């Protein structure tokens with residue numbers, strides 16, 4: 001796994017999310033704002049800061065269709081897809097209700113030196129695995 005700084009923690013207050021497009025590979029890199037259907041070898045990743053002070057990171061594209069979860073409702077522990085209403089658990093990436101029935105990737109996240117840092121595998125693997 002590789003550490004990747006997503007943004008300054010100060011940019012994302014409690015109850016807020018931030019999403020970026022990441023170029024995957026051995027040296028991942030933030031390349032800009034998220035895209036529903038980004039180029040091959042990239043992934044949209046959203047970080048979420050709960051009102052309780054926890055941080056989560058997961059894939060930002062709904063597993064049911066090309067919709068950015070970061071554009072949906074953030075209710076504290078889930079992001080709701082505005083496409084058809086599936087709610088994704090930020091901790092697990094698992095949808096709590098249909099129509100989405102497959103999880104999105106999740107990533108370990110920590111605040112280091114004021115930066116939101118995730119751990120990600122070279123292929124953007126779920127849970128940072130390789």
Ligand code: FES
Pocket residue numbers: 062063064065066067081082083084085086098099100
């Ligand atoms: S596109 Fe997200 S639930 Fe259908």
